[in-house]
Amino acid sequence: MSGNSLDLLWAVCAATAVLLSLSIGIIAVVIYSKRREIAEKAKQLEELTRSERKYRSLFENSLAGIVKFSLETWEVLDSNKEMKQIFGCASEQELARCFSALPPRSIQDIQQSLLSSDLIQEYEIRTTRLDGRGLWILFSAKMIGEEHLAHGVIVDITERKVSQEKIIEQAMLLDEAQDAIMVTDYEGRITFWNNGAELIYGWRRKQAVGSFIRDLIFDTAHSKDYDLAMEDMLQFNEWSGEQYHLNKEGKELLIQSRWKKVESASTNKKIIFIVNTDITEKRRQEIRLLRAQRMESIALLTGGIAHDLQNILAPVSMSIGLLREKLTDDPSMKVLDAVEESARSGMDLIRNIITYGHGIPGERVKVELSDLFESILTIVRQSIPETIRIDNVIDGKNYAVLGDANQLKQVFLNIVVNARDAMPNGGIMTIGIYKVTIDENCSDLYPEAQMGTYHLVNICDNGSGIPENRIERIFEPFFTTKTNGNGTGIGLSLALGIVKSHSGFITVHSVVNQGTEFNIFLPALES
Amino acid sequence: MNRPILFYIMLFIESSVAVWVLFRWKHSVAQQRLLSLLLVATPVSAIAELWMGLHDIRNLWVSQLFTLIEYVLILSVCYLWKPKKTDKRIIIVGMIAFIVLWIVSKFTFEPLYRADSYTSTIAKTIEIITAAWVLFDVLGDSDTVVKTDARVWVSSGIIIYAAGTLFLFSLFNMMLNTSPELIKTLWPINWILSIVTTLLLARGVWCRATP
Numbered sequence: 001m002s003g004n005s006l007d008l009l010w011a012v013c014a015a016t017a018v019l020l021s022l023s024i025g026i027i028a029v030v031i032y033s034k035r036r037e038i039a040e041k042a043k044q045l046e047e048l049t050r051s052e053r054k055y056r057s058l059f060e061n062s063l064a065g066i067v068k069f070s071l072e073t074w075e076v077l078d079s080n081k082e083m084k085q086i087f088g089c090a091s092e093q094e095l096a097r098c099f100s101a102l103p104p105r106s107i108q109d110i111q112q113s114l115l116s117s118d119l120i121q122e123y124e125i126r127t128t129r130l131d132g133r134g135l136w137i138l139f140s141a142k143m144i145g146e147e148h149l150a151h152g153v154i155v156d157i158t159e160r161k162v163s164q165e166k167i168i169e170q171a172m173l174l175d176e177a178q179d180a181i182m183v184t185d186y187e188g189r190i191t192f193w194n195n196g197a198e199l200i201y202g203w204r205r206k207q208a209v210g211s212f213i214r215d216l217i218f219d220t221a222h223s224k225d226y227d228l229a230m231e232d233m234l235q236f237n238e239w240s241g242e243q244y245h246l247n248k249e250g251k252e253l254l255i256q257s258r259w260k261k262v263e264s265a266s267t268n269k270k271i272i273f274i275v276n277t278d279i280t281e282k283r284r285q286e287i288r289l290l291r292a293q294r295m296e297s298i299a300l301l302t303g304g305i306a307h308d309l310q311n312i313l314a315p316v317s318m319s320i321g322l323l324r325e326k327l328t329d330d331p332s333m334k335v336l337d338a339v340e341e342s343a344r345s346g347m348d349l350i351r352n353i354i355t356y357g358h359g360i361p362g363e364r365v366k367v368e369l370s371d372l373f374e375s376i377l378t379i380v381r382q383s384i385p386e387t388i389r390i391d392n393v394i395d396g397k398n399y400a401v402l403g404d405a406n407q408l409k410q411v412f413l414n415i416v417v418n419a420r421d422a423m424p425n426g427g428i429m430t431i432g433i434y435k436v437t438i439d440e441n442c443s444d445l446y447p448e449a450q451m452g453t454y455h456l457v458n459i460c461d462n463g464s465g466i467p468e469n470r471i472e473r474i475f476e477p478f479f480t481t482k483t484n485g486n487g488t489g490i491g492l493s494l495a496l497g498i499v500k501s502h503s504g505f506i507t508v509h510s511v512v513n514q515g516t517e518f519n520i521f522l523p524a525l526e527s
Numbered sequence: 528m529n530r531p532i533l534f535y536i537m538l539f540i541e542s543s544v545a546v547w548v549l550f551r552w553k554h555s556v557a558q559q560r561l562l563s564l565l566l567v568a569t570p571v572s573a574i575a576e577l578w579m580g581l582h583d584i585r586n587l588w589v590s591q592l593f594t595l596i597e598y599v600l601i602l603s604v605c606y607l608w609k610p611k612k613t614d615k616r617i618i619i620v621g622m623i624a625f626i627v628l629w630i631v632s633k634f635t636f637e638p639l640y641r642a643d644s645y646t647s648t649i650a651k652t653i654e655i656i657t658a659a660w661v662l663f664d665v666l667g668d669s670d671t672v673v674k675t676d677a678r679v680w681v682s683s684g685i686i687i688y689a690a691g692t693l694f695l696f697s698l699f700n701m702m703l704n705t706s707p708e709l710i711k712t713l714w715p716i717n718w719i720l721s722i723v724t725t726l727l728l729a730r731g732v733w734c735r736a737t738p
Contacts, residue, residue, distance in 0.1 A: 008706075009713065015694040016692075016693070019694065020690050023655065024687060026659065027682075037669075
């Protein structure tokens with residue numbers, strides 16, 4: 001080959017080599033770039049897959065229901081297992097049905113909140129499961145980047161709600177209870193005070209909560225009871241017994257109290273649960289019943305004795321007539337007079353006792369009490385000293401009862417004479433008659449009363465009064481406070497017997513050195 | 528049979544590939560079929576040239592015709608691969624313009640009895656540009672996987688062959704006039720590149736993910 005040919009050869013070779021290298025280079029660069037891009041993409045994809053797997057796992061295994069939904073169509077786009085479980089659904093279609101069945105008002109609220117603030121938190125919804133059972137859910141949601149789509153988190157709070165409702169129900173029941181139910185801490189500070197406590201003690205809940213129970217319902221005389229109860233309670237975890245408490249007005253109440261130490265498992269807080277029952281009236285009624293039973297026993301006993309005595313005295317009375325025919329001298333006649341007088345007195349006394357024991361039927365006619373009192377006062381005014389003033393507040397007539405005028409006169413005379421005797425240094429005696437109606441509301445106050453209209457004869461004095469420990473016994477036969485044989489102790493028991501035989505009853509209220517008030521209730525004679 | 532062994536190796540490989548592509552013709556899509564035609568045309572033209580050479584028949588027109596067929600088929604494949612209508616239009620214009628140029632050249636400056644230096648150079652230049660264009664499409668395509676993308680294999684094959692043989696063909700007449708020995712020395716480059724390109728195109732046909 002010539003020099004030119006060689007040059008051409010080299011030129012072609014070089015140009016070809018350059019062009020080929022360039023082409024291969026370009027191809028290599030393209031392929032390398034592409035491979036690198038692909039590798040990066042694969043890495044990113046792997047990362048994304050891993051991340052998605054992680055979040056998918058979180059999504060699927062979450063204990064809360066998670067849902068992706070369209071705000072416009074309210075369509076479920078994605079949901080996790082728990083979401084279906086909450087609604088009791090097996091498929092996406094069933095879930096979509098349940099999701100659409102949420103109350104329209106709730107859906108509207110959620111949509112409005114999400115559109116205005118992109119967020120809704122802990123919105124409570126009452127809905128139903130697929131099987132129709134009730135369901136309470138707590139709904140939180142946030143808008144996501146995509147248009148009108150949101151992620152919602154749903155928690156089943158049915159159990160919590162049921163518990164809450166139960167607690168409210170129980171609290172309402174506590175309030176409905178007639179007993180005073182209260183809770184205090186160990187220092188005695190009240191933390192709960194129910195309606196029953198408000199009724200019994202008169203303190204409103206606002207006033208009671210926060211104050212110390214010892215200061216609120218225990219007076220100084222009985223504050224030791226609180227300490228003792230607390231000691232026992234701390235030792236045995238519970239205590240029960242009777243205590244005297246004070247209500248807001250300062251009235252003493254007899255309370256059956258039960259204390260129980262309660263320890264909260266969650267907060268470890270110790271509290272005292274107290275249930276108090278007001279047994280003041282119950283105890284009063286028990287005493288009344290006991291007294292009535294005692295009176296009945298005494299009446300039975302005295303009645304029996306009186307009958308025997310009547311039988312013993314009968315031959316004495318009868319033999320006086322025979323003896324008068326045989327013993328005609330003056331000394332004998334005097335003795336016989338004395339015996340006859342004593343026998344008559346004895347017979348009178350026995351008759352009275354029998355009247356107390358069994359009552360005397362007597363005649364039952366219309367008796368106008370105001371007329372009866374006019375005659376009584378005529379007699380009484382003659383026998384009482386001038387230092388005693390009688391205030392007659394009887395207003396007119398129309399206080400008719402069905403009864404025996406003589407027996408009733410005896411009752412009122414007995415009480416008026418007692419009033420006179422209670423004011424040896426003078427005083428005021430007030431006599432009045434009122435028409436009263438006893439209904440269901442006040443039947444507790446007068447347990448012996450039948451419901452209906454009564455005429456109340458009120459006899460008051462401002463004399464020496466009767467001590468509390470004696471007042472329960474004044475109607476017992478032969479019980480008297482009068483000395484030197486001034487009283488037989490049969491007057492008031494006889495009065496009670498007569499009033500009872502007229503279907504009435506007597507109440508007494510007395511304060512030492514202030515006076516005594518007798519109320520005699522007799523059934524009104526209806527026109 | 529005064530051809531070097533490399534020529535027969537090339538012929539064997541090209542023929543084998545041609546048979547293989549014909550066998551899978553039924554399962555091929557349009558692009559694969561166009562490439563298959565190119566892969567069949569290559570050994571056919573080589574065999575025709577060999578046979579005509581052995582029988583002292585002028586065979587340069589076969590090479591010229593092959594240049595046109597090769598150009599049309601390659602641009603057709605690239606046309607199918609281009610997604611945008613504008614790109615497709617540019618390719619069509621380029622194709623028609625070249626065909627016109629080729630026809631004109633055969634009656635004027637590059638008759639069929641001579642080697643096709645000008646048209647071949649133009650054809651190869653356009654093929655390189657078009658293939659590179661397709662290759663850059665691949666670069667911008669985010670979903671593609673290089674290994675399974677037919678465009679990568681085919682474009683690479685076209686670029687390597689066209690770039691490697693550009694000067695051989697453009698200076699063919701000059702080399703023929705200066706020293707025919709030069710052609711004998713340099714022509715194995717064509718055969719080697721032809722083998723490489725055939726294999727790359729075959730790999731392209733084999734790709735499942737043909738866009």
